[in-house]
Amino acid sequence: MDNVLEVRNLRKNYSRFELQDVSFTVPEGCIAGFVGNNGAGKTTTIRGILNLIHRDGGQANILGMDMYGGKESEQEIKNRIGVVTDNGGFYGMFTLKETASLFASLYKNWDDSVYKDWIRKFSLNEKQKIQELSRGMKVKFSLALAMSHHAEFLIMDEPSSGLDLLTRAQILESLREYMEREGRGVFFSTHIATDIEKVADIVILIDKGRIVFQKEKDALMEEYRIAKGDSRDLTGEAEELCISLRKTQYGFTAVTSRTEEMKRLIPDVVFERPDMEEILMACMGKGSEEYGKSTVYERCQTR
């Protein structure tokens, strides 16, 4: 299986923030969710991949081609991918129709019937001006443009943030539909755990400019359990097994991947399946009151 995106050791130093050797891959046929808190480095990573900012090091291959291999290969890549960013860089005074014809002239493989199809599915009015669109409509329009030139790979920065439930569901559904054709891939950033749970095949977690892990979604969901029990049973040895831990006078609640060892130490412990949000919270160290981020980071890395 080929990778549609390969990022290796991407680095960017700002005075108050740095991307540290960001590496991950997106295999063909997969939707990869790039998740992290605001300010974790998602947008910087995407800008770095797309060669929109100066980098301090690293490699990015898209569809097997070197993104930084010069103007020609960059142009070729940009012709074959679709990009959805926050504002899309549209002119507010243009109507959708005018914007679309501008896009059509830029792409070799523009397919008007596909475009019209998405406009209809998203219930967009082509006579409207860009500046009159709501955020949800803007994202839909931007996505329609990205999917209308037979792009083999979509890169999207926070397509679903700030949108209502229905619009989010529509956007996620359109991604699924886009993926029905073989040889495609999607990479989208988000801070919404349920989006990941709904559509992603692969989860890439970034925190403070570092990749915490890249995992198959279903494997990630299998890996962790919420453990509950009596705080008095919680020995130091048992605490070591927890990725995050919360204790109250009534008992403890922890997230762990080492259920069998836990069961041996605390026979009365009960396990539940966590949802994606609980897993991500634990792995980002937010659910923890007792562990520093670095420990959490190491714990997640070695599992």
Next chain:
Amino acid sequence: MKITISNTANEPLYQQIMEQIKENILSGELQEGELLPSIRSFANDLKVSVLTIRRVYEELEKEGFVVSQVGLGTFVKAGNTELFRESKRRMIEEKLTEALKLASMLDISKEEIMEMLDILSEEIGNG
């Protein structure tokens, strides 16, 4: 084909799906040569990752239940279900032989064993 995924089960997703496809093949619900859904649409319908379905198809192919043909899809290969049933039968025979040997060591008669079998199968609900 009916597939039910349980979120409370301890078995991993791919194993649940794999076992149920096998059952569908063994029961004849899925016929020889039948085309299985594409990886993406199957994954969408079951709300699991494409990687899970890909794993399921790969494992099933390794065990000889399906064949995948590049560009065409994955097809049911019912040919060896007889073999599979046979091997299960052999497994039971082995266990029974073991039990019989133990019984003769403990001086338990064949009649007693038959009686036990009756009672046990009634308890399990097959009797």
